[in-house]
Each structure stands twice: as structure tokens, then as C-alpha cells.
Amino acid sequence: MSGISTHLPPISDLKAQARRLRSALVAQGQRVSHSATLELVAQAHGQADWNTAAARAPQGADSPRWTLGQRVSGHYLGHPFAGCILGLQAKGAGRLGVTIAFDTPVDTVRSPHFSNLRRRVSATIGPDGQTVETTSDGTPHLRLAA
Template sequence: MSAALPTRSEAKAAARRLRAGLVERGIRIGHAEALERVARAHGFRDWNAFHSAIDDRPPATWTRGGRVSGTYLAQPFTARVVDAEALRPGWVRMVLDLDAPVDVVSFDGFSNLRRRIRGLVGPGGYSRERTSAGIAHLRIEFGAPD
């Protein structure tokens, strides 16, 4: 098995890339077969075994000292992870030190800049808390920031 396993999202993206690459060579396989091939490439007997090993595991960048990017109250940010605590499968409480402050007030006559934020994000990278418009307060992107 590989030492560095991908996240579930990364594994599914690899399966999509595999299918697209095979189609270019005139070979057609289903998505399930592509998932099985990705699992075997990582040393697992099948997708189910692979999936259980990576299920809801946060990306490596979501750990203390990692670099992340995303949005906070719909404003983009990049940050260093000051602290990260796994609470249950897929859910991580994070403290982020932002590279540049974000204004958490949308009113033009007033502003409130934040340099550090705390939040709980789930397997999809989204917090449960939502704005009145239904947008997640905190969204962490998968992968390292640009």
C-alpha cells in the first residue's frame, strides 16, 4: 500500500482522469471499474477496502502547520492551520491564522477585520453554520493553496 493515501475526493477524481485517459486511447470502462483500478494501484484488493481506509479522512493540509485556502463569510482567504482536532470521522475543528485579514461585516459604513478564525468543518470542507443566504460560514478547499 502507498504511504500517502489520497482523500476520497482525490481518489474519485483520479478515477475520472483514468477513464478520460482510457477513452482517448479508445478504451471504455465504467466508473466502478475505474474506482477498482485506482484502489488496486494503491495496493487494495477492491474499492470497498480502499474506501474504508480513506473514508472521511481530512486532507494532510488540514493538520497543524498545514496551508489551506477557502472562503470565510463568502470572502476568499489563505491561511496556516494553527490547530486542528478531529472530533468524529470527517469532522475537524480548526483554528486558522489568515495571511490577510477578512472583513466579516458586509455593511459599507462599518468593518471588522479578522486575522484568526475558528470553525468546525465536515467531510465536504463546509461548516454547518450558514449565512441568511444559505452559504456556509467556512469552506476549506481540498488541496494546497496556490
């Protein structure tokens, strides 16, 4: 992972940098979209693209910061797990798409007659580390421990 910055400024600072860059480029007569400047700022900080930078950058003082490769634990469909974050994607409004590889497969079925073991799961979590989607008893599908 050479060339990747481990100390990103908060996402609000990254967005402010993109706005300043766009203004400077427009002042020089170059037309450029805001999304293009977000990509340039992300690359300037050693990130592959804006989604990666947004997922890795601190979201705010009250939000937990989830990072690629981070060890996590929590509950999936009511079952405890430990694992590693394999993927992150910014979804907007403080939400993240997260892919987790479980250390030990988790059985997603409560029936004594059969099993459905999952080694990996993808979900969208909020700043609190849990999904909006819930099981029939109101338990979030995925809940990461803080």
C-alpha cells in the same frame, strides 16, 4: 517537531491497534480503558494525544486530509482567504475543529459604514472541508478549497 511521525496509518488502523493492545493488556491481568489505549497508541506514533493523532491521521480515501501548519485557501463568510492551519481537533463523525490564521485579515461585515476584521477563525468542518452552519443566503461560514 522532532519525534512526531509524519506518516500515520489511517484512523481505522489506529483504533484497531488500540483494541489489540487492550486485549493483550487484559490477557495479562491489567485493567485498562479503551480511551487509555487510544492515548497509548497515539503516543507510540509520536503524537501528543489521541485528538492530535486522530486529526492528523487519514480519515478515509474520500476525505481530504488537513494537517497542522498546512497552507489553505477558501472562503470565510463569503470572502476569499489564504492562511495556515494553527490547530486541529477531532470532533467525531468525520468532523474536525480547525483554527486558521489568515494571511490578510478578512472583513466579516458587509456594511460600507464599518468593518470587523478577523485575523484568525475557529470552526468545525466536515469531511468536505466546510461548516454545517451557513449565512442567511445558505453559504457555509467557512469553506476550504480542496
